[in-house]
Amino acid sequence: MEKLYWDDFEVGQVLNYGGMTISREQIVEFAREFDPQPFHVDEAAAAASPYGGLIASGWQTAGLFMRMLADNVLNKSTSMGSPGVEYLRWHKPVRPGDTLRVRHTVLEKRPSQNRPTLGLVKNRFETLNQHDEVVMEMVSIGMFLRRPAAGKDGAA
Amino acid sequence: MIHFEDLRPDVEMWFGPLTVSAEDIVRFARQYDPQPFHLSDEGARDTIFGSLAASGWHTAALTMKMMIGDPNQRVASLGSPGFDDLRWRRPVYPGDTLRVRLRCIDTKPSQSRPSMGIARFQVETLNQNDDVVMSFISIAMIARRPGN
Numbered sequence: 001m002e003k004l005y006w007d008d009f010e011v012g013q014v015l016n017y018g019g020m021t022i023s024r025e026q027i028v029e030f031a032r033e034f035d036p037q038p039f040h041v042d043e044a045a046a047a048a049s050p051y052g053g054l055i056a057s058g059w060q061t062a063g064l065f066m067r068m069l070a071d072n073v074l075n076k077s078t079s080m081g082s083p084g085v086e087y088l089r090w091h092k093p094v095r096p097g098d099t100l101r102v103r104h105t106v107l108e109k110r111p112s113q114n115r116p117t118l119g120l121v122k123n124r125f126e127t128l129n130q131h132d133e134v135v136m137e138m139v140s141i142g143m144f145l146r147r148p149a150a151g152k153d154g155a156a
Numbered sequence: 157m158i159h160f161e162d163l164r165p166d167v168e169m170w171f172g173p174l175t176v177s178a179e180d181i182v183r184f185a186r187q188y189d190p191q192p193f194h195l196s197d198e199g200a201r202d203t204i205f206g207s208l209a210a211s212g213w214h215t216a217a218l219t220m221k222m223m224i225g226d227p228n229q230r231v232a233s234l235g236s237p238g239f240d241d242l243r244w245r246r247p248v249y250p251g252d253t254l255r256v257r258l259r260c261i262d263t264k265p266s267q268s269r270p271s272m273g274i275a276r277f278q279v280e281t282l283n284q285n286d287d288v289v290m291s292f293i294s295i296a297m298i299a300r301r302p303g304n
Contacts, residue, residue: 034217035224037233050234058236059217063188066213070191079191080204082212082244085292089238115204143204 004077006119006144009106018068018101018127022056027096030060055093061100061136062088065127068102078145080118088138092129099130107139111146119146158231159301160273163260169229171222172255176210181250184214209247215254215290216242219281222256232299234272239279242292246283253284261293272299 031040035057038045046054073079094100103126112118120141127136158169185194189211192199197207210218223231248254261276275298281290 030217034221037224037235039235057220058238059213059220062216063184063213066189066211067187070189074191081191081193084241084243085239087238087240088242090236 005147007147009109009121011106011109013106015104017072019099020064020068021099022094024096027054027056031057035059051093053095055095058090061094064100065102065125065136080143082140082142085138085140090136092133092135094135100127102127117145118143160298161301163263163275165260165262167260169258170255171226173253174218174222175253176248178208178250181208181210185211189213205247209249212244215248215281218254219256234297234299236296238295240293244290246287246289248289254281256281272297
């Protein structure tokens, strides 16, 4: 299958994908390594916190979103990474057993100023849970290869 | 423990260091960001990275690990609503040693919860050459000192 180039994304396009369920063990394993705040690793401390129970590190939610983006879009594309994220908000906690999916809206696109083979795409990514609540929202930029000009020699 | 009262603009803290291995990079990427340039040198060869490079989300998670893991500089964090203007400025490669500079931008009391305040921090992650590899503006909920 031909990969998606920068040229193939359309402003206004909405893509829906994902469906990953996160377990208690995954939440604790990630948090022990990267973000061992009590409400991410300790059931009793989490129950006593304002969150009322164990919740995933927001950085793990970002990682799970990234996994869904990579599996469903980037690995079928000419992705060259990302320069960054305009903003990210963690709107609601992610809890054990939650199933996450992504609503991906293409906001803008433009050619790269300094790399003629690349184009930039600005996207809004909303990560939703099984209750259709937005748990995380971000706007970020992706870099993709532009489709090489075909048939330059005029053969047609 | 660093509480909301201890923070004012220009308060600066350093965290780290932490060295990233190729194994760490690939292990994180397999789980959370399995793009070819985060999985092998081969997969990165014809990309702007040139050789195996860490997922930007891995760099972010390692930054959190350094900030949260220093027993001498514990911040009374109550979580975060998010961040602004995150930039992945340079790739992180195997063997890079990272550290974090945290600078308080501003603080304000919470309207709804008198036991805490909101602080914004400029977070910069640097490598062993003092290049900034990642930066963002963190928004954090910080507890006030009990009894105040």
